[in-house]
Amino acid sequence: MGLQEQKQHFSVNLLDWYMVNRRDLPWRRHNNPYFTWVSEIMLQQTRVDTVIPYFNRFIGNFPTVQALAEAPEEDVLKNWEGLGYYSRARNLQAAARQVMELHGGEMPQDKPAVFALKGVGPYTAGAILSIAFNQPQPAVDGNVMRVLSRYFLIDEDIMKGSTRVLMEELAGELIPEGRARDFNQALMELGALVCTPKAPHCLTCPVMEQCSGRIAGRELTLPVKTKAKPPRPEQRLVAIVEGRGAHRGQVLVRQRPDTGLLARMWELPHVLAAPAAASKKAAPLADEPAMALLAGSLWAEGFAARPEGLATHAEHVFSHIVWSLQVYKCTEQDQSSELPLIAAEARAAYDAQAATREGTASSSAVSPESDTMHSSEPGTPNAQNIATSLNDGEMLAPSDVSDLVLSTPTLTGKGDGLTYRWIGPEDMDKMAFPNIFLKLISSYFAGAYDQVND
DNA sequence: AAATCGGGGTG
DNA sequence: CACCCAGATTT
Structure with missing residues (x-):
């Protein structure tokens, strides 16, 4: 099969699968850019099930960008208690104040402005622009790199920065016209539910037929990742x-x-x-x-x-x-x-x-x-x-x-x-x-x- | 490129 | 027990 054919097979079948299998998550119930933003920050290195109660309480206490910007920092940190990576909480509030001062309280929609927000890096910028505003920007996280490395049999070490750039280029090409919002979430949803790290559910995977990693018997050895230094x-x-x-x-x-x-x-x-x-x-x-x-x-x-x-x-x-x-x-x-x-x-x-x-x-x-x-x-x-x-x-x-x-x-x-x-x-x-x-x-x-x- | 930054779920 | 999670920031 050709590469273009393989890419199209992936995008079409993954999107169809997602429209049936998408989870009902609190931040998916409204198309609110602030909700998307908060959820994406909380979800950094953190599982969905862990985030859900934190997200609901956080939005209940700080329902708008303005409410977050005006809250005492102590309250914000208390709402983050137990979630870890506490600089996320302080950066999020600092960024809320950025949005108030620079953008009148409205989430910016252009990439440089979103990327300039404290705590927003390459992944989160892409996630906000695609999920909140349906812009065709890649959002490459650990899930996406695992899925793409398997489906396209990419042996590059995903710990390297150059690999993430490569993945972003590929992920961008895969986005169907006008479907960035659903497709990017589909990619991550597949990684979370089907193409899991240790025991991928290849038999029920919507793109298994043309998955190069599975065909090569490499699904358990991909992605390639250098081991972390022990603490x-x-x-x-x-x-x-x-x-x-x-x-x-x-x-x-x-x-x-x-x-x-x-x-x-x-x-x-x-x-x-x-x-x-x-x-x-x-x-x-x-x-x-x-x-x-x-x-x-x-x-x-x-x-x-x-x-x-x-x-x-x-x-x-x-x-x-x-x-x-x-x-x-x-x-x-x-x-x-x-x-x-x-x-x-x-x-x-x-x-x-x-x-x-x-x-x-x-x-x-x-x-x-x-x-x-x-x-x-x-x-x-x-x-x-x-x-x-x-x-x-x-x-x-x-x-x-x-x-x-x-x-x-x-x-x-x-x-x-x-x-x-x-x-x-x-x-x-x-x-x-x-x-x-x-x-x-x-x-x-x-x-x-x-x-x-x- | 390598370290720093939490906490918990999973096989 | 090792591994990894919807990563960003600093050095």
Whole structure:
């Protein structure tokens, strides 16, 4: 068969199949460019079933571009909580403000203007232009590259940028006249429902007859894709600090920096236990030094807390990092009278353990990442900085750690400080937390860590 | 071109 | 357990 014939077979049969088999999805019920836009951002690297409830709630709370543009960013982030890739939420709102200022609140319809919106790349621009405005632009995502690589037996590595460009040219040629809206969605629908990654349903595929990949027996080996680098392991020590006195019934949380991992999300305080010098692998730290490090870090950030014992272990997997968390239940201590005692005990506990470990034992650095830290909450103890030159993941000699634990906090009054807050259960519905901390804090408020072993 | 950026479903 | 998902942005 000729290539042109193969292309026509594909377009005609795929489109016919889609008109019968298309799913009824919330963003397909109205032809609203704003709905299309929001859905496409949410669907980036995220499954349809996951997105549906988020989309419905988001549109309910922010029904128009203007409503989104005028909302507090905190509310937008809260609506994104648990969906991941939180820069999507912040970019989406920034783009809504772009649309208000540059386009009077109406979605632009020309490619340069759509592409210029924050968070809109090659795929999403094509998706918006074709789905919302029926413009003959390709929308090449992972589904499309998988379908095309199989049907046309394309051996190019789909991780390469040049391959995506090649696919876009091909996908553009396949769009039937005047049918970009349906055809582009058909292409993705086929990838999601039939031409699936591991076990494609070739027997029910509308284009199986002329699928070069299937005919060659290559449907399971396509697309060609270089393997991703495995995520690096990190051991982290987490504090659930139970408030006393004025903070009774509350727990200590902090907000992450404006950029980087989980930007502007709230979390429990935690420190990185640096990998052992020899193996360079993250390994659990014994409870005593772990609690000493945690007490020392909290102290250095302006909080007096006594670690009581291990509450639980937890794991959180990112694309590029795996957090193994040791979670310790701590209690807030009276600042003036008991703090020196806490520091001394922390040092004694650390030294006792360090003596039993060979060479350079595991140690810690402040987190998150390389940001310097100090408390900025009025009413808390003095703002301090543990060590401005200390980067996340750097090694510390045990003696340095002891010094840190015993060091007298000093005000720096500079740099981007993290905001710490004491919160109760009622505060959880306004602040956005990553899922791992959402679970840990909810469990704490539910009484799950009431008794710990110390 | 390679890293960074979440979280969960699937075989 | 590995793989991948309606990718974009930064370096």
